[in-house]
Amino acid sequence: xxxxxxxxxxxxxxxxxxxxxxxxxxxxxxxxxxxxxxxxxxxxxxxxxxxxxxxxxxxxxxxxxxxxxxxxxxxxxxxxxxxxxxxxxxxxxxxxxxxxxxxxxxxxxxxxxxxxxxxxxxxxxxxxxxxxxxxxxxxxxxxxxxxxxxxxxxxxxxxxxxxxxxxxxxxxxxxxxxxxxxxxxxxxxxxxxxxxxxxxxxxxxxxxxxxxxxxxxxxxxxxxxxxxxxxxxxxxxxxxxxxxxxxxxxxxxxxxxxxxxxxxxxxxxxxxxxxxxxxxxxxxxxxxxxxxxxxxxxxxxxxxxxxxxxxxxxxxxxxxxxxxxxxxxxxxxxxxxxxxxxxxxxxxxxxxxxxxxxxxxxxxxxxxxxxxxxxxxxxxxxxxxxxxxxxxxxxxxxxxxxxxxxxxxxxxxxxxxxxxxxxxxxxxxxxxxxxxxxxxxxxxxxxxxxxxxxxxxxxxxxxxxxxxxxxxxxxxxxxxxxxxxxxxxxxxxxxxxxxxxxxxxxxxxxxxxxxxxxxxxxxxxxxxxxxxxxxxxxxxxxxxxxx
Amino acid sequence: xxxxxxxxxxxxxxxxxxxxxxxxxxxxxxxxxxxxxxxxxxxxxxxxxxxxxxxxxxxxxxxxxxxxxxxxxxxxxxxxxxxxxxxxxxxxxxxxxxxxxxxxxxxxxxxxxxxxxxxxxxxxxxxxxxxxxxxxxxxxxxxxxxxxxxxxxxxxxxxxxxxxxxxxxxxxxxxxxxxxxxxxxxxxxxxxxxxxxxxxxxxxxxxxxxxxxxxxxxxxxxxxxxxxxxxxxxxx
Ligand SMILES: Nc1ncnc2c1ncn2[C@@H]1O[C@H](COP(=O)(O)OP(=O)(O)O)[C@@H](O)[C@H]1O
Ligand SMILES: [Mg+2]
Numbered sequence: 054x055x056x057x058x059x060x061x062x063x064x065x066x067x068x069x070x071x072x073x074x075x076x077x078x079x080x081x082x083x084x085x086x087x088x089x090x091x092x093x094x095x096x097x098x099x100x101x102x103x104x105x106x107x108x109x110x111x112x113x114x115x116x117x118x119x120x121x122x123x124x125x126x127x128x129x130x131x132x133x134x135x136x137x138x139x140x141x142x143x144x145x146x147x148x149x150x151x152x153x154x155x156x157x158x159x160x161x162x163x164x165x166x167x168x169x170x171x172x173x174x175x176x177x178x179x180x181x182x183x184x185x186x187x188x189x190x191x192x193x194x195x196x197x198x199x200x201x202x203x204x205x206x207x208x209x210x211x212x213x214x215x216x217x218x219x220x221x222x223x224x225x226x227x228x229x230x231x232x233x234x235x236x237x238x239x240x241x242x243x244x245x246x247x248x249x250x251x252x253x254x255x256x257x258x259x260x261x262x263x264x265x266x267x268x269x270x271x272x273x274x275x276x277x278x279x280x281x282x283x284x285x286x287x288x289x290x291x292x293x294x295x296x297x298x299x300x301x302x303x304x305x306x307x308x309x310x311x312x313x314x315x316x317x318x319x320x321x322x323x324x325x326x327x328x329x330x331x332x333x334x335x336x337x338x339x340x341x342x343x344x345x346x347x348x349x350x351x352x353x354x355x356x357x358x359x360x361x362x363x364x365x366x367x368x369x370x371x372x373x374x375x376x377x378x379x380x381x382x383x384x385x386x387x388x389x390x391x392x393x394x395x396x397x398x399x400x401x402x403x404x405x406x407x408x409x410x411x412x413x414x415x416x417x418x419x420x421x422x423x424x425x426x427x428x429x430x431x432x433x434x435x436x437x438x439x440x441x442x443x444x445x446x447x448x449x450x451x452x453x454x455x456x457x458x459x460x461x462x463x464x465x466x467x468x469x470x471x472x473x474x475x476x477x478x479x480x481x482x483x484x485x486x487x488x489x490x491x492x493x494x495x496x497x498x499x500x501x502x503x504x505x506x507x508x509x510x511x512x513x514x515x516x517x518x519x520x521x522x523x524x525x526x527x528x529x530x531x532x533x534x535x536x537x538x539x540x541x542x543x544x545x546x547x548x549x550x551x552x553x554x555x556x557x558x559x560x561x562x563x564x565x566x567x568x569x570x571x572x573x574x575x576x577x578x579x580x581x582x583x584x585x586x587x588x589x590x591x592x593x594x595x596x597x598x599x600x
Numbered sequence: 601x602x603x604x605x606x607x608x609x610x611x612x613x614x615x616x617x618x619x620x621x622x623x624x625x626x627x628x629x630x631x632x633x634x635x636x637x638x639x640x641x642x643x644x645x646x647x648x649x650x651x652x653x654x655x656x657x658x659x660x661x662x663x664x665x666x667x668x669x670x671x672x673x674x675x676x677x678x679x680x681x682x683x684x685x686x687x688x689x690x691x692x693x694x695x696x697x698x699x700x701x702x703x704x705x706x707x708x709x710x711x712x713x714x715x716x717x718x719x720x721x722x723x724x725x726x727x728x729x730x731x732x733x734x735x736x737x738x739x740x741x742x743x744x745x746x747x748x749x750x751x752x753x754x755x756x757x758x759x760x761x762x763x764x765x766x767x768x769x770x771x772x773x774x775x776x777x778x779x780x781x782x783x784x785x786x787x788x789x790x791x792x793x794x795x796x797x798x799x800x801x802x803x804x805x806x807x808x809x810x811x812x813x814x815x816x817x818x819x820x821x822x823x824x825x826x827x828x829x830x831x832x833x834x835x836x
Contacts, residue, residue: 416613504690506677507651508704509753518703522694 067513068410075403076425079480082440083305083432089295090302097287098296105283106303113279113307115197116204116272117262123205124261127354128212129254133242134351136220137228139336140344146351148592153358154210155584157541157558159270160577161207163565164362165194166274167369174365195275204265206358211264212257219253220246225334238337255319262311266304267433269544270562280304281435285548294443301436308431363581369574377575385576389556392471392546393539396478397532400486403479404531405524408490409516412499423491430484434477434544441477441549442468474549481545482538486531493527533591537584602789603627603757608649608659619645620813623659627791632783634792634804636824642813643793647759650791651684652677664756683755687762689746691734697721697745698730704753720748723782740771747779751786758783758790764799776802797825 094102134140135147156164169175169192176192179185194202227249231241247254269281280300288297339347370377407426411419429437445468456463467473501523505515521528546559555563557576564573605625611618619642627633635643648654650661652668652675660670663682668675683704691700701720705713721727724744734742743763750758763779764772780803783790794800800807800821807824809817817824 500686500688500690501692503651503653503677504684504686504692505703506653507680507682507684508749509678509706511676511678519692523692 068406068413072407072410072422075407075483076422078476079425079429079483082437082444082480083428085440085443086298086301086305086436089298092295094299095293095295097291097293098299101283101287101296101300105278108278109280109283109300112197112272112277113266116200116277116279117265117311119201120204120208120265121258121262123201124209124212125254125258127205127209128257129216129247129250131209131213131351131354132216132220133246134347135217136334137238137246137336138344138347139338140347142348142351146348146355148589149355149359150351151210151214151588151592152355152585153207155581155588156207156359156362157270157543157580158203158207158264158268159274159543159562159565160366160573160580161362162194162200162203162271162274163570163573164365164577165199165203167570168361168365169194197277200271200275200277203271204261204268206354208261208264209354209358211260212254215257215260216250216253219250221333223249223334228334252319255315259311259315263308263431263433266308266311267435267544269435269547274562274566280307281433281544284435284439285544288439288442289548294439294446297439298443301439304433304436308433312431363578366574366578366581369571370578372574373571374575377572382575385555385557385560386579388554389540389558392474392478392554392556393536395471396475396482396539397486397535399475400479400483400535401490401528401531403483404486404490405516405521405528408487408494409512409520411491412494413502413512423487426487427484429480430482432481434481434542437477437480438545438548441473441480445473445476469551471551471554474546474551477545477549478539478542481542482535485538486535489531489534490524490527493524493530496527497523530591533587537587540583541580601626602629602631602664604660604662605650606660608646608661609657610645610649610654611657618657618813620649620656623813623815625808625815625818627789629664629789630787632780632790632792632803632805633808634794634800634806634821635808635810636794636797636800637810639795641810643795643810644761645813647684647761647791647793650757650759651682652680681753681756683750683753683758685743685746685750685758685760685763687765689734689742689766691742691746691749693734696731696733697726697737700734700745701730701749701752704749706753716752720752723751723785724748739767740775743767743775747782751782751788754788756789758788760790760792762794763792764794764796772799773802779803801825 131150135143135150153161167173171189171192176187179187193199227245228241231245236244266280268279269285271277272279273282273285280303284297284300284304287293287300404426407422411423449466449468452465452467453463465472497520501519502512502515505519506512510518540556541558543558543562546556547562550556550559557580561573561576561580564570564576603626605623608620608623609618610620623646625633635646637643645654649656649669655674656669661668662670663680667673668680668682692703695703698717701717702713705716708716717730718727721730724747726741726744726748729737729741729745734745737745743766747763764776767775776799792799792803804821806818807821808815809824809827817827
């Protein structure tokens with residue numbers, strides 16, 4: 054008994070209490086979706102289940118599988134070339150090939166649509182200069198193939214960066230052995246590289262797949278029925294929150310299935326990067342045609358996935374600058390920066406608290422908590438949005454009762470405030486901030502904190518006097534990562550933003566959806582440039598870091 | 601007795617066996633104790649239990665008649681008045697030597713803090729280094745600053761976890777003697793942990809030889825070391 058009292062007393066500190074509250078906030082929406090799966094369904098749901106669900110599943114699965122395949126082919130091949138060979142302009146391509154990540158797929162989607170539709174530059178050039186009119190069926194990307202193309206070219210950098218980082222951390226002996234045994238580069242690739250990097254590849258492709266599941270912008274713009282678009286349509290169009298929640302439940306099953314698939318197919322190895330690098334792989338110098346072929350391939354991918362859409366958007370942005378750039382546009386920038394800052398600051402604070410708790414008290418409970426913290430990122434925005442709105446509607450109900458009993462004017466209606474949107478951001482992006490902060494804690498270690506405690510300071514005071522100052526780089530890194538992600542975010546913002554609030558992302562999307570692709574460019578370019586700069590800087594920092 | 605450790609029992613959460621099953625030890629005021637044992641024998645664990653960084657399953661610890669652990673009373677590390685010098689020194693990298701030493705001085709006026717800090721710098725012979733940052737110091741200097749920082753708040757007990765293991769051999773001998781001088785001058789009660797018999801011999805009033813968390817022998821360095829060297833030699 055004594056022991057129990059003591060254990061509880063020693064465990065119940067401010068870090069534990071706050072962490073558990075945050076975890077509850079993350080778990081409640083998920084719980085809601087799970088519970089709703091088992092509730093009585095209405096007619097609408099019967100209809101959806103009978104006639105529509107099959108299409109959603111088919112489309113979603115087609116998009117997922119082909120995007121996974123293509124992004125894997127592009128990402129792994131590039132990672133292989135860049136690590137194993139020397140060829141012209143390799144130093145440039147090494148980081149330039151990450152840049153497509155700066156273009157959110159929904160922006161890429163309308164950039165490409167505008168580029169190749171009837172009035173776009175390709176068709177008009179053909180028409181005006183060569184008098185060629187093409188069959189429109191071949192020049193439309195608003196279909197499944199088009200979406201797969203868009204997702205693959207803008208998401209492959211996940212596979213590229215993670216696989217490249219993994220390969221660069223491998224000892225050269227693995228490859229040298231294969232070479233000594235007389236394998237050609239090609240054989241080495243299939244017999245050595247591919248098997249050893251399986252876990253890294255599977256892990257990164259899973260990220261791509263989760264991004265595709267999260268997508269609403271591309272699918273909706275192209276008119277493809279996926280889970281995400283269906284959830285929003287059921288809710289906005291049919292005003293049927295209940296069925297939307299049920300769809301979210303089905304979507305969650307798909308997510309769980311994918312995560313399990315990842316777990317089993319990555320094999321026993323996790324893609325941990327060993328720190329003791331024996332001797333890094335020495336790239337083989339290529340000459341002549343082979344070298345230029347590789348450079349050409351890299352340039353092709355870079356052109357299609359970044360240069361072309363970027364140039365096109367830049368051109369449109371100049372074209373429409375006068376009409377788009379106004380005080381309202383500045384307001385838009387201000388609101389985007391404001392909401393992204395608020396969300397990032399909150400996320401970093403929450404991550405610092407949970408991270409501090411889990412590192413100072415290692416137990417089953419804390420490893421569960423770290424797991425849950427990283428869970429949010431796997432949940433598609435549509436599912437988060439629908440469960441958050443359900444919860445806030447209920448909360449507003451309670452609040453209304455409260456105001457009535459207290460006989461006062463309503464102070465705030467949560468549903469129409471930024472609170473709802475920020476909560477959704479926290480659930481979805483906490484994982485990103487947490488990973489950065491947790492890595493920071495890991496790097497710092499526990500001794501400084503312990504030293505401070507033996508010098509007479511509580512964990513709280515130590516946190517402010519020692520931990521925080523030492524964690525500055527991690528805090529800054531985490532903040533930037535989350536900031537960029539919030540800036541690009543579409544589905545949550547689109548559906549949870551209050552009336553007369555908009556961000557660069559949602560405004561760009563609205564323009565594009567109204568067939569005003571040119572006007573969408575300025576906001577898009579801003580998003581891309583901010584993300585691009587960040588990608589460039591973080592790449593340079595990583596390069597500099599001693600091995 | 602100044603420090604009384606009674607029947608401590610401790611097991612790490614993910615470990616199969618307890619590190620300490622029934623550990624007891626008493627220490628007199630002003631005494632310098634060395635706990636000698638092979639790597640993995642539980643030396644660091646004992647220190648962490650004393651400083652409060654880990655909590656024993658059962659047993660009790662009193663220092664100067666204050667119960668710092670016992671029954672369901674667990675005093676947190678910050679209240680124990682046990683100073684610790686860490687193996688890797690753990691000097692705060694974002695603070696100068698001066699700030700590091702002043703860190704643990706709490707209920708003092710500014711003047712008193714300054715005075716105490718100067719005093720400590722003199723004690724370790726580093727008065728001209730107060731504005732340096734830890735990374736601008738050599739290993740031996742860092743070690744001395746760590747000592748000054750731990751000594752400054754005048755803890756009732758000072759503990760050292762393998763304080764010489766990061767120093768090269770020459771420096772080790774020099775610092776060892778110097779350290780004993782400083783400790784004897786301040787009259788502080790201290791515990792050293794080491795796996796090096798020469799260290800134990802040079803610094804200790806009394807050596808506690810442990811094996812797998814169990815005390816095998818206690819006594820004057822000359823008495824214990826003969827036996828210890830036999831055991832350690834046999835095991836190596
Ligand atoms: N955090 C920990 N978790 C689990 N086991 C530990 C931990 N720290 C130490 N141990 C184990 O406890 C035993 C004693 O460790 P320690 O007190 O560090 O020994 P020493 O300081 O004498 O080398 C060792 O077997 C070690 O592996
Ligand atoms: Mg040790």
